[in-house]
Amino acid sequence: MTNSYSQQTYRENQDLYYRPKRRKISTLIIAKKTLLFDLFSIQKLLASVFFMLIVPIVAHSLVTVPADTSIFDEGYLSFIIYFYTYGLVFPIIIVASAGPLISEEVNSGTMLILVSKPIDRTRIMIGKFIALILFGMILSICTLSIISIMASMSYSTGEIPLFFGIFFIYSMCVLLFFGGFTLGLSGIFKKPKNVLLLPLLIVIFTFLIMFIFRPMLIMSEAYEDYQLYHLDIGYHLGNIYLGIVETFIPTIWEVEQFITVFAYFGLLKFEWIYNEQGYPIGTETNPSQYYPPSISFLLMTMMAMILLVIGTFMYYKREVSV
Amino acid sequence: MSMTRLEIQQEIKHLKERYRNIQTIPSNKIEIFTEFLTKIYGRGQRSIVAVNEINLKVESGVHGFLGPNGAGKTSTINMLIGAISISRGRANIRGFRAGSIKSRRIIGFLPQDPVFYKNMTGMQYMMYMAQLNGLAKHEARHKIQDLFRTLELEDAQDRKIGKYSGGMKQRLGIAAALVHEPEILILDEPTANLDPIGRAKIIEKIKALSKRMSVFVSSHILSEIEQMCEKVTIINRGSIILSDTIKNIKEMYSASENVFILDTNANNRVLLALKNKESVTKAWIDVNDNKIHVVPSNNKEFQEIIPIIMAESNAVLKGFFQQETTLQDIFIDLMERQERRYYD
Numbered sequence: 001m002t003n004s005y006s007q008q009t010y011r012e013n014q015d016l017y018y019r020p021k022r023r024k025i026s027t028l029i030i031a032k033k034t035l036l037f038d039l040f041s042i043q044k045l046l047a048s049v050f051f052m053l054i055v056p057i058v059a060h061s062l063v064t065v066p067a068d069t070s071i072f073d074e075g076y077l078s079f080i081i082y083f084y085t086y087g088l089v090f091p092i093i094i095v096a097s098a099g100p101l102i103s104e105e106v107n108s109g110t111m112l113i114l115v116s117k118p119i120d121r122t123r124i125m126i127g128k129f130i131a132l133i134l135f136g137m138i139l140s141i142c143t144l145s146i147i148s149i150m151a152s153m154s155y156s157t158g159e160i161p162l163f164f165g166i167f168f169i170y171s172m173c174v175l176l177f178f179g180g181f182t183l184g185l186s187g188i189f190k191k192p193k194n195v196l197l198l199p200l201l202i203v204i205f206t207f208l209i210m211f212i213f214r215p216m217l218i219m220s221e222a223y224e225d226y227q228l229y230h231l232d233i234g235y236h237l238g239n240i241y242l243g244i245v246e247t248f249i250p251t252i253w254e255v256e257q258f259i260t261v262f263a264y265f266g267l268l269k270f271e272w273i274y275n276e277q278g279y280p281i282g283t284e285t286n287p288s289q290y291y292p293p294s295i296s297f298l299l300m301t302m303m304a305m306i307l308l309v310i311g312t313f314m315y316y317k318r319e320v321s322v
Numbered sequence: 323m324s325m326t327r328l329e330i331q332q333e334i335k336h337l338k339e340r341y342r343n344i345q346t347i348p349s350n351k352i353e354i355f356t357e358f359l360t361k362i363y364g365r366g367q368r369s370i371v372a373v374n375e376i377n378l379k380v381e382s383g384v385h386g387f388l389g390p391n392g393a394g395k396t397s398t399i400n401m402l403i404g405a406i407s408i409s410r411g412r413a414n415i416r417g418f419r420a421g422s423i424k425s426r427r428i429i430g431f432l433p434q435d436p437v438f439y440k441n442m443t444g445m446q447y448m449m450y451m452a453q454l455n456g457l458a459k460h461e462a463r464h465k466i467q468d469l470f471r472t473l474e475l476e477d478a479q480d481r482k483i484g485k486y487s488g489g490m491k492q493r494l495g496i497a498a499a500l501v502h503e504p505e506i507l508i509l510d511e512p513t514a515n516l517d518p519i520g521r522a523k524i525i526e527k528i529k530a531l532s533k534r535m536s537v538f539v540s541s542h543i544l545s546e547i548e549q550m551c552e553k554v555t556i557i558n559r560g561s562i563i564l565s566d567t568i569k570n571i572k573e574m575y576s577a578s579e580n581v582f583i584l585d586t587n588a589n590n591r592v593l594l595a596l597k598n599k600e601s602v603t604k605a606w607i608d609v610n611d612n613k614i615h616v617v618p619s620n621n622k623e624f625q626e627i628i629p630i631i632m633a634e635s636n637a638v639l640k641g642f643f644q645q646e647t648t649l650q651d652i653f654i655d656l657m658e659r660q661e662r663r664y665y666d
Contacts, residue, residue: 029453037441109437113498116403116431117454118423319406321396 026119030127031134039097039135045142048093052143055084060150071155071163072249075258078163081147082241086171087207090143091178094136095203098182099195101128102315106190115320125312129183136175144168162248170241173297177237178203180304187311187318206234215264229266229290236296238265243293253287260285353506353536354380354402356420358411361397361560372397374560375411384532386551386568387540388649390657394560395540396434399510402538403431415506427455430504430535434511436495440484444475444494447483448501455502462501469497473527489520496527507531509539513546525549544650556653558660568649575652580621584614585641586632595631599624613641 059080071077102125105111114124148164178199185195210232217223229235242262245252253259262268269288272280291299361373373394389395400406402413404421413420416428438447445466452462470476473493478486486494492512499507512528513521521543528537528550541547547554548568555565564571586592589607593614596605601623605616618624632639 026454026456029450033450037439037446109433109435110439112400112405112433113431113436113451113495114454115405116426116429116433117451118427118456119454120423317407319400321400321406 026117027123027127027130030119030124031130034101034128034131035134038101039131040138045139048089048139049142049146052085052089052093052139053146056080056147057150060154065154068156069154071151071159072245072252072258073255074155075255075261077151077155078258079261081167082170083207083211085143085147086167086174087237088203090136090140090171091174091203091207092200093139094132094175094178095182095196095199097135098132098179099186099199100192101132101183102186102311103189103192103195106318106320107192111320121316122312125183125187125308125315129179129308132179132183133172133175136171136179140168140171140175144171166244166248169244173240173244173300174237177300177304180301180308184304184307184309184311187308187313187315202233206232206237210234211264214266218263218266218269223266224269224288229288232266233300235266236291236300238262238267239291239293239296240300242267243296246293266290351381352379352416353382354378354385354413354415354420354538356398356402356411356413359398359401359408359413360410361394361401361406362409371560373401376557376560376562378413378555378562378565380536380538380555381553382536383553384528384537384539384551386547386554387538387557388542388544388547388554388653389540389557390542393542393557395542395557396510397560398557399431399508399538399540402508403429427502428505430499430502430507432492432495432499432507432509432512434514434540436491436498438483438486438491438494440482442483443480444470444483444486445479447494448479448497451498452501457502465501465503466497469500473497474523488515489517489523492516492520492524493527496524500531505535507535507537507539509537511541512539513541513543521546544648544653548649554649556656558657559664563656563660571649571652572647575647575655580617581645582616582618582624583611583641583643583645584616584628584639586614586635586637586639588635588637589614591635592631592637595635599627599631601627615645 056077060077063076065074102111105114115121144164144167147167148160151163152160181202182195182199185198186192189195211234214223214232214234217228223229242252242259259268263270263285267288268285270283270285273282273284275281356376356378358375358377359373360371360375363370363372376394376398378398387395387398397406401408402415402420404426408420415425418425418428439450442450448466448469449459449462452466453459457465466479467476470479473496475490475493475497478490483491483494492515496509496512499509507528509528513524516524525546528539531537532550537550539547539550551568553565553567554571556563566574584592589612593605593607596602596614596616601618601620603617603619605614607613608615616624628639628642631637
């Protein structure tokens, strides 16, 4: 059978087949729909903010600090927000939100109608990623606003905007990593529960299991000897956070109360102090500096982006049917 | 008058702009064209051939795509819209590669059992669909209102889709497929899961739509296809077994198997008399209607001997007519023949 006719152009039918140029904003339309109908609801936002704030609020109400104390000198609130709010709850919310974005639509059958529309599948993926970033931003802004108001009652108010800014930037890094990672998996796996499994395990492993075992590995020097920090997401995230703080407060490494807790994330290493006879008389802590913070950021971002690209490719090739 | 280089460039630019959206089409009539279109699911020994080298030529008008469940109808349609990949062969929609953005721009698609975003209202959903097809908000709103009016969804436009009935959802699906005024409408089992009234309404809508655009409709409900379509393609086990106009198919089958039905006050006596006649190939009393069914060898001769047989049998003729061959009869016959061939 020939296909010669398919090459013909029927100019006499130009009016019949002429179609106006279509607007190319489908990515933003998908982002808007995903944000408003899949990710965002007042109830969900309130519940998310509540879980992100409950521990910092309780902890804050239990501790009394002298008036006009610097929030960075007295480091416990920062650490709780770093560890609990942005280490555990925020990633879990992002993972749970990003996981079903592609897989659920494919599973439920709504994707079949979506892919029959004149939109490239890559645009669908990008649209969903934009929506996820916007959702994370809104969530982070709401949470940090409440924390900032709460903190301004106890700490010196001059540093609150800086505190807000540092955590907002850090939250965007967490969002980029966990959001990209999970959305990538959502494009790869068919079942939403399979998508959620790996990122949730990473969160639990990084911020709970390794939080217990990492100090042991550090003290036994296995952490450094076997170069475990290369694969330690907790270390890289901590490195990014301290990198951001250091950018705005270059003297932060001198604030012992703020820095010491980061030993739990491999950011400090213990070194023995020897006397003149060569006997150990104590330890001192120094920055581990395995990686510059910018490289940690690049590694995390690249990891998420690679997975996102693989996920987009897999989704592009995926058979969509009910 | 000679043109300067700049003028020529401007003219080319102008022409490119003018003809940018004029499409290359296969012919005035051929809307969907497939060549050895094949879909294989899985790999190796576990692979299943869902669609096997089908050559489809869908011309303008309403074209039915018939087949039993699992025949490969939905797989074929999903390949045409680009939801699933083509394993072998090719498919074009008005000359554009099936599944390409350009081909998707000219089709409207209603899937089998369409699924909607339950937390959206009808209007929000339609607006989303319209915008995805490149329509501006103000333009879309106008068209959606029209469609809601036509499809009797006006009162439900601000209601969440989760609260729609099955029929309303089906109509909403059709509205969503029509919002960008497609040139070809692809409907996969549009009346599935609907009650008889809902079915009748949808059939009416499709018939009305067929005046404005080409419709490719798949179904396994033959009476509906018969009402809607001029041409049908019958598919079974992934292969096309027949493709022609309904009129031609019926003529073809009526010629090969033409049954007359007689009803008398003495059917047994008449049957005996009929069996001795040369112009009768086969005669029997059907258990379903208790009437005499006759397959004559010659129609004219058979009709001439009827009064003679009545006189011979001393019977009174109560009814005599030629059984009309329905698409369903043909379809069942075709399926049975194919199944026999398959198992032989």
